[in-house]
Amino acid sequence: MSPMSYLDALEAESIHIFRETAAAFERPVMLYSIGKDSSVLLHLLRKAFYPARPPMPLLHVDTTWKFREMIAFRDQVAAAGDVEVLVHINEDGVRQGISPLVHGSAVHTDVMKTVGLKQALDKYRFDAAIGGARRDEEKSRAKERVFSFRNAQHRWDPKNQRPEFWHTYNTQIHKGESVRVFPLSNWTEMDVWHYIRREGIPVVPLYFAKPRPVVERDGALIMIDDDRFTLREGEAVAMREVRFRTLGCYPLTGAVASSADTLDKIIDEMATSRSSERQGRVIDHDASASMERKKQEGYF
Amino acid sequence: MTTMEITPAAQDTTNLLRFITCGSVDDGKSTLLGRLLYDAGMLPEDQVAALIRDSRKLHADAPDQLDFSLLTDGLDAERQQGITIDVAYRYFHTQRRSFIVADCPGHEQYTRNMATGASNAELAVVLVDARKGLLPQTRRHTYICALMGIRQVVLAVNKMDLIDYRDDVYAAIANEYRELAAHLGITTVHCLPVVAPSGENVGQRSTRMPWYRGPCLLELLESADTTATQAADFRMPVQWVNRPDASFRGYAGTICGGRVAVGSEIVVQPAMRRARIERIVTADGDLGEAMAGQAVTLTLDREVDVSRGDVIADATRPAPVADQFAAHLLWMGDEPLLPNRAYWLKMGSRTVNARVTTIKHKVDVNTQAELAARRLDLNEVGYCNIDLDHAIPFETYADNRTLGGFILIDRQTHATVGCGMLDFALRRAANVHWQHTDLNKDVRSASKGQQSRCLWFTGLSGAGKSTVANLVERRLHALGYHTYMLDGDNLRHGLNKDLGFTAEARVENVRRVAEVAHLMVDAGLIVLVCVISPFQSERRFARSLFDGGEFLEVFVDTTLEECERRDSKGLYRKARAGEIINFTGIDSPYEAPEQAELHLRTAGLRPEQLAEQVVEQLLAGLGPHHSR
Numbered sequence: 001m002s003p004m005s006y007l008d009a010l011e012a013e014s015i016h017i018f019r020e021t022a023a024a025f026e027r028p029v030m031l032y033s034i035g036k037d038s039s040v041l042l043h044l045l046r047k048a049f050y051p052a053r054p055p056m057p058l059l060h061v062d063t064t065w066k067f068r069e070m071i072a073f074r075d076q077v078a079a080a081g082d083v084e085v086l087v088h089i090n091e092d093g094v095r096q097g098i099s100p101l102v103h104g105s106a107v108h109t110d111v112m113k114t115v116g117l118k119q120a121l122d123k124y125r126f127d128a129a130i131g132g133a134r135r136d137e138e139k140s141r142a143k144e145r146v147f148s149f150r151n152a153q154h155r156w157d158p159k160n161q162r163p164e165f166w167h168t169y170n171t172q173i174h175k176g177e178s179v180r181v182f183p184l185s186n187w188t189e190m191d192v193w194h195y196i197r198r199e200g201i202p203v204v205p206l207y208f209a210k211p212r213p214v215v216e217r218d219g220a221l222i223m224i225d226d227d228r229f230t231l232r233e234g235e236a237v238a239m240r241e242v243r244f245r246t247l248g249c250y251p252l253t254g255a256v257a258s259s260a261d262t263l264d265k266i267i268d269e270m271a272t273s274r275s276s277e278r279q280g281r282v283i284d285h286d287a288s289a290s291m292e293r294k295k296q297e298g299y300f
Numbered sequence: 301m302t303t304m305e306i307t308p309a310a311q312d313t314t315n316l317l318r319f320i321t322c323g324s325v326d327d328g329k330s331t332l333l334g335r336l337l338y339d340a341g342m343l344p345e346d347q348v349a350a351l352i353r354d355s356r357k358l359h360a361d362a363p364d365q366l367d368f369s370l371l372t373d374g375l376d377a378e379r380q381q382g383i384t385i386d387v388a389y390r391y392f393h394t395q396r397r398s399f400i401v402a403d404c405p406g407h408e409q410y411t412r413n414m415a416t417g418a419s420n421a422e423l424a425v426v427l428v429d430a431r432k433g434l435l436p437q438t439r440r441h442t443y444i445c446a447l448m449g450i451r452q453v454v455l456a457v458n459k460m461d462l463i464d465y466r467d468d469v470y471a472a473i474a475n476e477y478r479e480l481a482a483h484l485g486i487t488t489v490h491c492l493p494v495v496a497p498s499g500e501n502v503g504q505r506s507t508r509m510p511w512y513r514g515p516c517l518l519e520l521l522e523s524a525d526t527t528a529t530q531a532a533d534f535r536m537p538v539q540w541v542n543r544p545d546a547s548f549r550g551y552a553g554t555i556c557g558g559r560v561a562v563g564s565e566i567v568v569q570p571a572m573r574r575a576r577i578e579r580i581v582t583a584d585g586d587l588g589e590a591m592a593g594q595a596v597t598l599t600l601d602r603e604v605d606v607s608r609g610d611v612i613a614d615a616t617r618p619a620p621v622a623d624q625f626a627a628h629l630l631w632m633g634d635e636p637l638l639p640n641r642a643y644w645l646k647m648g649s650r651t652v653n654a655r656v657t658t659i660k661h662k663v664d665v666n667t668q669a670e671l672a673a674r675r676l677d678l679n680e681v682g683y684c685n686i687d688l689d690h691a692i693p694f695e696t697y698a699d700n701r702t703l704g705g706f707i708l709i710d711r712q713t714h715a716t717v718g719c720g721m722l723d724f725a726l727r728r729a730a731n732v733h734w735q736h737t738d739l740n741k742d743v744r745s746a747s748k749g750q751q752s753r754c755l756w757f758t759g760l761s762g763a764g765k766s767t768v769a770n771l772v773e774r775r776l777h778a779l780g781y782h783t784y785m786l787d788g789d790n791l792r793h794g795l796n797k798d799l800g801f802t803a804e805a806r807v808e809n810v811r812r813v814a815e816v817a818h819l820m821v822d823a824g825l826i827v828l829v830c831v832i833s834p835f836q837s838e839r840r841f842a843r844s845l846f847d848g849g850e851f852l853e854v855f856v857d858t859t860l861e862e863c864e865r866r867d868s869k870g871l872y873r874k875a876r877a878g879e880i881i882n883f884t885g886i887d888s889p890y891e892a893p894e895q896a897e898l899h900l901r902t903a904g905l906r907p908e909q910l911a912e913q914v915v916e917q918l919l920a921g922l923g924p925h926h927s928r
Contacts, residue, residue, distance in 0.1 A: 005312050006312065008313075008594075009593060013595075016539070016554045019553075019595070023540045047583035047584075048552075049552075050581070050583035050597070051548060051550075052544035136391050139371075143386045143387065161413075163413060163415065163416040165415070168648070185389075188391045
């Protein structure tokens with residue numbers, strides 16, 4: 001037999017983590033954010049338990065500000081029928097009219113994502129939540145464990161993480177506590193795209209370049225996805241050929257000018273790119289250590 | 301940059317190097333790593349821009365110098381203190397190879413995080429400050445690397461610019477280190493002089509040190525040997541039993557040694573049931589054979605009982621099975637390791653109860669001297685005998701990291717408190733067998749017309765445990781039950797005469813009492829145990845010896861003030877006078893039960909009333925008494 005390829009090894013490690021989560025916890029869930037990492041996670045989830053159906057549901061915390069194409073994609077996944085897709089919206093936030101355009105990224109993210117996630121985890125009493133975070137994304141994520149302990153208030157204590165040896169994970173928790181599990185910890189953005197290409201995994205079309213209506217705001221190219229977006233003085237909408245490297249709430253996610261409309265072209269473009277993946281994420285730019293603070297409070 | 305165009309995707313895993321950087325605080329690990337990433341062309345423009353911005357903010361005095369340590373020290377507290385607290389993982393590649401690097405903390409306080417990084421690495425880059433030479437942390441980290449199975453080290457002697465690039469200073473440090481490494485069994489050592497901030501001998505060779513003719517750091521990493529010797533015999537710990545419907549029963553897991561093919565004869569351990577491999581199932585279709593590292597699902601040609609935690613192994617060369625081992629233990633708990641306290645041990649996918657029976661010695665990691673020890677404190681390494689409540693299939697750590705490496709978990713806090721490397725099974729594990737007897741507990745208790753029970757009275761000294769238990773026993777005796785009372789004080793005159801009152805001795809005291817109570821319950825008796833048993837962990841251990849419903853914890857809850865006022869044995873007075881140390885409630889803690897079956901609040905009640913509560917509850921659980 002030939003030696004395992006690097007992608008084979010990453011895949012096997014992730015499958016191991018999925019199985020360990022299913023075996024060790026009573027009510028595991030896979031968080032599904034509809035992006036490329038979620039697509040890879042879902043593919044791995046199906047592989048890990050084949051020929052059985054995945055033994056856990058998916059959970060999408062919907063901020064009500066996702067791209068319409070993302071929601072359509074999510075509904076297709078749900079329609080496939082082999083996994084249950086739960087959708088949770090922070091209704092308190094909706095009633096308060098929380099909007100990224102009015103309240104800014106920090107408040108919107110906290111109320112609609114972080115609080116929304118905690119509500120959903122409490123509601124369904126999930127004790128393990130699998131997410132697609134990778135260590136190459138951001139500095140505080142580079143320090144995350146694969147099985148990352150959260151107390152009953154969902155808080156992460158970066159100075160007091162459980163040491164993690166080999167692939168032997170401590171999965172013991174008390175009632176009310178939980179863990180966040182990251183099967184893609186050791187994957188890079190490039191690995192994710194190579195794997196999507198190799199496995200033929202479907203992703204949201206927004207990743208591929210196409211002329212889209214965008215406006216330049218605070219140095220980012222924001223796509224106008226619905227009529228909730230109001231132009232400021234001096235702003236103009238222009239059709240430009242763009243694509244997205246990451247997907248989030250549409251007013252907070254910058255597009256990149258690109259003509260990469262196939263997987264091969266995306267991979268070629270990335271190979272020569274000199275900027276990092278989350279450059280377009282408005283929420284990352286609040287302050288240097290903001291992700292760490294958000295994580296401590298329960299954000300993924 | 302051409303380096304960015306190389307993709308790791310197509311490369312095979314033998315061309316991946318997992319390494320760590322370690323060394324003492326301020327030796328420049330994070331700076332070296334940041335510089336390495338920069339020189340390899342792996343830093344995106346926006347990260348470089350952020351680096352320039354952050355460097356200026358933090359170092360107003362030297363606005364043009366890049367502080368590469370900011371690239372990896374990502375936590376707030378790390379930036380504020382200028383130290384690395386936790387391991388950061390970085391991923392990069394060059395034209396020749398992919399790398400996963402763990403940037404490890406230098407502070408002694410965070411040794412456990414450094415060990416975490418070392419557990420998955422094949423090579424260590426150890427940094428030394430040329431002005432300081434080998435420091436205790438250099439020795440500590442090298443020792444832990446060796447313990448974790450790392451056999452290749454690159455010694456980077458940093459800050460050469462600050463000693464005028466002197467080759468004699470460098471040579472002395474390199475020689476001293478080579479001696480240390482050889483002593484620890486590290487087979488390959490490369491030494492080189494570097495200046496991390498300016499990148500001399502990091503990404504390219506320096507012109508300032510012509511006397512050094514070897515490769516630069518990046519070249520060394522690109523050429524390091526990654527063809528690790530893999531365990532040869534087939535082993536797969538079962539993680540998950542896959543049963544979608546009655547027609548399919550598969551055993552899912554990651555192969556941790558050797559290879560397996562359809563038709564291979566296997567044995568399910570530890571029960572040693574034999575079968576043949578019928579299918580090797582994956583979502584991409586069945587395989588003819590599979591090897592170490594692959595996550596697969598196996599089906600067998602006959603119905604055998606297999607559950608999570610079992611190991612499927614080559615039938616002709618099965619893994620040894622034992623329940624007593626000698627092992628190296630790195631202690632990571634804030635509370636010390638106490639011999640005989642029960643912990644959970646997790647190895648592969650199996651979790652069992654374990655206790656350290658003997659600390660043979662602890663290791664002074666600076667001198668490698670073997671020292672006598674009765675406990676292990678945070679970050680200490682000991683060589684220990686370990687006893688499990690189940691026999692498990694295993695390998696020595698040197699042969700198989702998955703079936704030879706384990707973690708210990710505190711049963712109360714659930715913290716990971718230790719990691720261990722199995723050395724060998726103790727011979728007595730193979731020679732001591734459980735003797736099965738024809739008469740069992742049910743037969744013996746039935747002949748007494750009762751169901752056996754253990755009533756475990758816990759509480760402070762002077763709380764009234766023995767007084768109440770004595771009344772309970774008299775009442776039970778009058779009703780025709782067969783009982784025995786084990787009083788902690790009385791046992792200390794005989795069975796436990798050799799034990800003092802330190803935390804370690806209290807743990808052992810309770811363990812012995814619990815074992816004796818267990819034997820008496822097996823004999824069919826209703827046993828009343830009266831021991832302070834101050835720690836929840838030991839009471840939980842005692843409970844774990846018994847079947848469901850057999851063990852009743854009775855918390856005799858009397859306030860410290862009241863116990864001290866009564867002071868029937870005069871012990872509190874002596875403790876307050878400092879004549880007795882380690883006295884529960886005074887200078888040693890009492891952990892009150894959270895879920896005792898019976899909580900006796902003694903204030904205002906006579907012992908007879910309390911005893912009646914106990915008897916009522918006991919009899920309610922026993923059902924009608926078969927009086928003879």
